[in-house]
Every structure is written in structure tokens, then in C-alpha cells.
Amino acid sequence: MFVDQVKITVQAGNGGDGCASFRREKFIPKGGPDGGNGGKGGDIVFRAVPNLSTLLDLRYQQLYRADHGRPGSGQLKTGKSGEDCVITVPVGTVVRDYETRDALADLTEEFQEFVVARGGRGGLGNEHYKSSTNRAPRRADPGEPGQHKVLFVELKLLADVAIIGFPNAGKSTLISKISNARPKIADYPFSTLVPNLGLVKVGDYQSFVAADIPGLIEDAHTGKGLGTRFLKHTERTRLLVHLLDFSMMSDRDPIADYETIQNELKLFSEDLYNKPQILVANKIDHPEAKAKFAEYKERLEAINPTLMACSSVTGEGTKELVYKIYEFLESIREGQE
Numbered sequence: 409m410f411v412d413q414v415k416i417t418v419q420a421g422n423g424g425d426g427c428a429s430f431r432r433e434k435f436i437p438k439g440g441p442d443g444g445n446g447g448k449g450g451d452i453v454f455r456a457v458p459n460l461s462t463l464l465d466l467r468y469q470q471l472y473r474a475d476h477g478r479p480g481s482g483q484l485k486t487g488k489s490g491e492d493c494v495i496t497v498p499v500g501t502v503v504r505d506y507e508t509r510d511a512l513a514d515l516t517e518e519f520q521e522f523v524v525a526r527g528g529r530g531g532l533g534n535e536h537y538k539s540s541t542n543r544a545p546r547r548a549d550p551g552e553p554g555q556h557k558v559l560f561v562e563l564k565l566l567a568d569v570a571i572i573g574f575p576n577a578g579k580s581t582l583i584s585k586i587s588n589a590r591p592k593i594a595d596y597p598f599s600t601l602v603p604n605l606g607l608v609k610v611g612d613y614q615s616f617v618a619a620d621i622p623g624l625i626e627d628a629h630t631g632k633g634l635g636t637r638f639l640k641h642t643e644r645t646r647l648l649v650h651l652l653d654f655s656m657m658s659d660r661d662p663i664a665d666y667e668t669i670q671n672e673l674k675l676f677s678e679d680l681y682n683k684p685q686i687l688v689a690n691k692i693d694h695p696e697a698k699a700k701f702a703e704y705k706e707r708l709e710a711i712n713p714t715l716m717a718c719s720s721v722t723g724e725g726t727k728e729l730v731y732k733i734y735e736f737l738e739s740i741r742e743g744q745e
């Protein structure tokens with residue numbers, strides 16, 4: 409299981425203090441008590457939203473505070489309530505107590521909300537204590553403190569995009585370049601034995617999850633190489649990045665490679681075979697790889713017009729690829745709505 413886990417601290421707002429005050433008006437010599445109540449402190453609220461897929465934002469901000477309530481004032485004015493602090497997380501997020509690991513909330517539906525820490529109630533003003541026996545109470549209460557909690561937030565990751573291709577095509581190198589995943593990279597085939605998931609940041613606020621799938625080869629569907637058992641991880645992804653090796657060293661024919669992999673996908677699952685793909689010529693930094701790319705470009709574009717080139721080692725073209733993947737995921741998402 410691949411999980412994203414973050415520790416955060418939340419502090420709800422304190423309630424505002426109640427006010428002790430008496431009416432002072434011309435011609436009303438002994439005005440009664442008129443101190444208002446304090447406002448309520450803001451809550452800390454978790455909200456599950458559809459357009460997030462990771463807890464990346466929570467890694468950047470680890471302390472969340474809601475506003476305090478304002479104190480009450482004379483003329484029976486209640487203090488303003490503090491604003492809630494809303495923490496947006498992906499659907500599927502579980503919020504736990506950090507110490508006990510008890511689940512406090514399981515956010516399984518879009519726009520589901522959960523108040524994890526309550527703001528303090530405002531203190532009562534002295535007007536509240538007025539009675540037949542005490543017409544001029546001086547008592548006013550302080551606001552209650554807001555709740556403070558240390559939380560353990562976790563999310564089971566599901567990949568949005570899977571990187572597929574022959575062994576050694578550079579899938580692990582690519583995911584290590586664009587995400588926080590640090591898989592093993594080696595110049596021999598089948599260096600990746602299980603899928604690696606990584607969080608990819610796009611600009612400041614957006615992100616997606618990519619999976620690096622162990623290499624596929626001809627007859628993978630019959631169990632050759634590592635077989636297709638990891639392809640089940642790709643069934644829930646929305647997009648495939650199909651990586652082709654363009655280094656001259658491997659002396660591979662990218663079109664034959666492409667067709668071999670496509671054939672294996674098809675034999676494994678028609679649904680997977682029909683998923684949208686971005687075709688990527690990798691190792692474009694290699695001497696003569698650019699010439700090779702120029703040679704194949706037209707034929708590859710005829711197969712799939714969404715064709716890009718990059719080097720997972722130097723980073724050339726990887727930023728463009730990340731944006732292209734994101735754009736693609738967004739358009740798929742919009743198409744589903």
C-alpha cells in the first residue's frame with residue numbers, strides 16, 4: 409500500500425471575552441448592565457475536495473490556526489466570531505489523533521466536512537448576570553480557549569498516471585526527476601521490481617500521482633519477465649505515459665518497441681489498451697538521439713499526435729511533460745463531469 413502521511417498541528421480560535429459595562433446615557437442616571445458576550449473562536453475544518461489527489465500542501469504548512477472571537481462590548485454588542493480555518497484535502501483522507509492513531513474522520517465523499525477542533529465559546533457579558541437580586545453585576549466571563557490538536561493525516565495514494573515501457577527505458581529515472589519518489593535506477597533491465605509512486609508538483613498548487621511500472625516485454629502476458637501482474641496498478645489510472653528509449657546505445661527500433669508493448673497491453677486488458685496515452689521519446693540527451701527522433705517523429709505522430717521528447721537525466725523537456733500530463737488529466741476530468 410502506498411500512503412501519503414503528514415503530521416500537522418491545529419489550533420482553533422479562542423472565544424472572545426465577555427464585556428462588563430453599564431449604560432451611560434444622558435438623563436438615565438443608573439443605566440443597567442449592557443456588556444455583550446464575546447464571539448466564538450473559529451473552528452478547524454477538514455473539507456474533502458475533488459480536485460486534489462495528494463497531501464502535498466500539508467507538507468508545506470504544518471500549523472493551522474483559526475481566528476479568535478472578538479470581545480463583546482457595551483450596548484450589548486456581541487463580539488464577532490472568528491473565521492473558521494478550512495483545510496482542503498483529497499477525498500479518501502483519514503484524519504487521526506497523532507498519539508493514539510485513532511481515526512477521527514474518514515472523508516470518503518466529495519465536499520464532506522469535519523470539524524476536527526472547535527473554537528472556544530465566547531465569554532458571557534455582564535448583562536447576562538443581571539437578575540432581580542443583582543441589578544448591577546460586574547461579572548463577565550473570559551472566552552474559552554480553542555481546542556489544540558496534533559494530527560496524523562493520511563491518504564492511500566492512487567496513481568493518476570502510469571509510466572510504462574520496456575525495461576531500461578528510463579521510467580524510474582523519469583519519476584525520480586519529476587516527483588519525490590527515489591526508486592532504484594540501474595543500467596540493467598528489471599531493476600524495478602514493484603511499482604513506485606511519487607507525488608508530482610505542478611506549479612504552486614496542483615499535483616498528481618505518477619506510478620513507475622516495472623518494465624514490460626514481449627510475452628509479458630504469459631508471465632515472461634515480471635509479467636503483467638503490476639499492470640493491475642494501472643487499471644485505475646486515467647492516463648499512460650509510454651516511454652520509448654531513443655539512445656543509440658540500445659539500438660532499438662522505437663516503433664517495434666511501441667507495438668510490442670501495445671500488444672501486451674491489449675492482451676492483458678482491452679480497457680488498459682484503450683486508455684489515453686502520451687508518447688515520450690526519452691534519453692534525448694544521448695548523442696544522435698535527436699537525429700533519431702527527427703527520423704521517427706512523423707511516423708510516431710501518425711500513431712499518436714501527443715508526442716514529446718525529454719531527457720530524464722538532464723531534465724530537458726521534463727517540465728513540459730509534467731504540464732502536458734496535468735493538462736491531459738484536467739481535460740479527462742472535465743470530460744467525465
Ligand SMILES: Nc1nc2c(ncn2[C@@H]2O[C@H](COP(=O)(O)OP(=O)(O)OP(=O)(O)O)[C@@H](O)[C@H]2O)c(=O)[nH]1
Pocket residue numbers: 573574575576577578579580581582592593594595596597598599600601621622623624655690691692693694718719720721722
Ligand atoms: N542518457 C540518458 N540515460 C538515461 C535516461 N533515462 C534513463 N537513463 C539510463 O537508463 C538506464 C535505465 O534507467 P531506469 O530508470 O532504471 O530504467 P527503467 O525503465 O526504470 O528500467 P526497469 O526498472 O528495469 O524497467 C540507467 O542507466 C539510466 O541512467 C536519459 O534520459 N538519458
Ligand SMILES: [Mg+2]
Pocket residue numbers: 579580581592593599600620622623
Ligand atoms: Mg525502473
